Amino acid sequence: MTERHIIEPHPDDKRYVRRDKDGQFSDEVDVGKSLAADERQHSGHKKPRNEGDRGD
Secondary structure, X not given: OOOOEEEEEEOOEEEEEXXXXXXXXXXXXXXXXXXXXXXXXXXOOOOOOOXXXXXX
């Protein structure tokens, strides 16, 4: 997979895009949709009981 770049074709319309080897857009996703999908994902790592948010 190629890396994603963020573009803003119109004001307040940000999108993540991937380009193919010819430089054409191969995949385009709205930023809001992408962030919402990230929030729905569950972590693969489980924290120990009673650890909570310990910071760094």
